[in-house]
Amino acid sequence: MTLCILSITILSCRNRCCLCSAINEDNARFCLLAGLILLYLLCGAAVFSALERPSELRARLLWDQQLANFTLSHRVSLGALHALLRQYEEANGAGIRVDALRPRWDFSGAFYFVGTVVSTIGFGMNTPATIPGKIFLIFYGLIGCAATILFFNLFLERIITMLAYIMRWCHERRMRRSGLGAVSGAEEPRSEEDSLEGWKPSVYYVMLILGVASVLIACSASSLYCSMEDWSYMDSLYFCFVAFSTIGFGDLVSSQREHYEAQEAYRLGNCLFILMGVCCIYSLFNVISIIIKQTLNWILARLACPGRRCPCSCPKRGLLPTGRHRYTDASVETVCDSETDAGAGVDGVAGGRRLSGEMISVNDFTASNKVSLALLQKQLCETAQQGPRQSHVPRHNGFSGGVGAFAIMNNRLQETSVDR
């Protein structure tokens, strides 16, 4: 229903298509995503309800039967037993089980606990029971979680840089091989550099690589848990996903028994696997979310201009070749990807150039205004500052908002633009 309302809202804006700059498409995208997530939740709830409801009913029947058997065979009143079970629930909260578990709040247990706090996994195998512990947790978690978010982001940066570097190297090698019969002498490196100028790794390849890495880590970790915890391989994989994605239900928690073979090694391995897994899955989530955003852009473009071109505000879109560009309606052609393009750009061939989330068409600007170098600099700098006020260049297509946590904040806040 929400989606319907959304679609209607967006479709009602269609007639104002040529007033694209007036429609705030960032808001539309946000609402569309919210609607889609709600729909996704409803579908998920239906599926899980269908899958798990019978198992819940069976478990309840079984437990009632077990309880009845016990009261009958041991002649204990149900009331007394319930009182005991309530006490046991309370003891459970303090981390006590029938079968001896590792101590919860010795140093290594507390270390495991704080690890689950700052990573926001939160298994809940131990939780602070005292008031000072709870108060401390709030302040401790506030700094810890923020620091870990930064850590994950820096990890993401490192891994993307590394992947881009490796993939570029592979691309270069492939090109060198295929270009054996190409022009020789001084010209060759120049032309190679030109064609690599605008080269960037595909987000799909990066997703694939991160996905494969995540699966490898999860499979290796599962083998370990299989042998150490006596879980089935499926349970181990499920645990890995729940832990690595920082969901952390706590129904299965690794390294909780009192004794293991090679205990210290296992604890270390457990920590390392969880660390690697969380970093990998976090990166994977972020890459997938880019693809989701592209899909949203595509949907919005379809909803806004279905089957026709927007004549006034999107003059170049219809002229783009559709081969390389997955979503022509949403594409903004870059003009400076190679030297040839840049040269053509000066001649006034239009196109939007994205500069850190804001859109600026350098060539449009220079061609139409005959600006001085100083003015151009100013224009570029202003655009890069991403202030809340509107840029002089209108936002043509609505796909110009920055994505992501820091992209948004970078250069929008005072301190971030000066010193990041």
Added chain:
Amino acid sequence: MTLCILSITILSCRNRCCLCSAINEDNARFCLLAGLILLYLLCGAAVFSALERPSELRARLLWDQQLANFTLSHRVSLGALHALLRQYEEANGAGIRVDALRPRWDFSGAFYFVGTVVSTIGFGMNTPATIPGKIFLIFYGLIGCAATILFFNLFLERIITMLAYIMRWCHERRMRRSGLGAVSGAEEPRSEEDSLEGWKPSVYYVMLILGVASVLIACSASSLYCSMEDWSYMDSLYFCFVAFSTIGFGDLVSSQREHYEAQEAYRLGNCLFILMGVCCIYSLFNVISIIIKQTLNWILARLACPGRRCPCSCPKRGLLPTGRHRYTDASVETVCDSETDAGAGVDGVAGGRRLSGEMISVNDFTASNKVSLALLQKQLCETAQQGPRQSHVPRHNGFSGGVGAFAIMNNRLQETSVDR
């Protein structure tokens, strides 16, 4: 110890301070953060261990006593009781408690469950028990968590834009009031615009506002939980933090009883509070993480060049006024904050200008190279692309890496630069 090793590594690089561009300070920052987080974890583990260990021991004693009392008074063997308690633990896993709880896997229960999955809260009050449920969870969570990360990031974007807009408006009003006796006539709006040109809200103010908003939401939600769940106010606040930060231990979970007064309204209110809280705290974490990154930069700058200036690579730093700039060593002066600065910039007064994570000094570049407009464009575009290869302008100070999930990926991957 890790920190010591880190410090030594960084200090040993000091002698190569003038080879700043050769040192990969992005890596140094990453390692420094990892070391600091490890230290933070160790300290946290020590504190929690000290706070919670006595309570755990008391709880264990109490439970042993209760169990002994029960076996004595009801003449039940300890073995039989242990078997029952194991069965109860299993039943617990399926969401069964002594006191009736809401059904776990009816539609509303399943909806609550999927909500905790995609938000990565993962209370664990219900968890899939069947193999198909577990397999479905993995694929469902993969897309769901990615979509929610995108949602949080778009929310962050909206909230930062809104805050920046409001704060700019307030700033403008304040300036207009204080400028009552200023120049009149046609000059006034011009000079006003000039001084607002480079104005951006302070990251500290934004943090303060988000912090206050989070506290307000948490306090309102706590009042609700207090009255509905019979938790103490402190417990409610603790639950709010654990839920909003997506840690989700599951020791306290709201809306789990079978019946409440005004049940539907409470369930809706619970969902809305958790949604608002998670969005707010996520934004707050991200803003705090920027401040942590600034602190890291400051530490790195101190470690790299303690008490002295780096003569060759940082020619302007010593000349900067220290008033506005918190960390002079780490500051990169912007040249285009106001028209005056931009004008001065053309005359060749140096300074680095940050463009989406990479550093480019437009004025240095033009002054020293007498470049054509086309070349300047190309240079700017290349820098904005943030490719893995080095920019022509050397990375002076190491504070030029992009921060954050998407800042990193934007323009580094093929599809993200074309269509974000």
